[in-house]
Amino acid sequence: xxxxxxxxxxxxGADKGPAIRALTExxxxxxxxxxxxxxxxxxxxxxxSQSIADAVTLARQPTARNCxxxxxKSSIRVEPG
Numbered sequence: 597x598x599x600x601x602x603x604x605x606x607x608x609g610a611d612k613g614p615a616i617r618a619l620t621e622x623x624x625x626x627x628x629x630x631x632x633x634x635x636x637x638x639x640x641x642x643x644x645s646q647s648i649a650d651a652v653t654l655a656r657q658p659t660a661r662n663c664x665x666x667x668x669k670s671s672i673r674v675e676p677g
Contacts, residue, residue, distance in 0.1 A: 616648075 628635050 624635060624637065624640075627640075
């Protein structure tokens with residue numbers, strides 16, 4: 597089990613974006629120092645993994661403008677002029 601974070605970004609147009617790597621012990625210690633308390637690594641691993649999964653899920657959802665369903669269209673208010 598490792599806590600994953602994006603590594604150095606790749607150049608534009610290269611493959612599918614930045615690679616994912618595990619946080620280093622130094623990075624975790626820096627986080628603990630910044631927070632002023634120890635970090636539960638299992639919880640941090642879950643939280644980061646869940647955040648990445650949520651970001652991917654949201655990025656795949658259509659916007660209200662592009663959705664086309666009645667519920668989305670009813671929430672868009674376009675003022676004339």
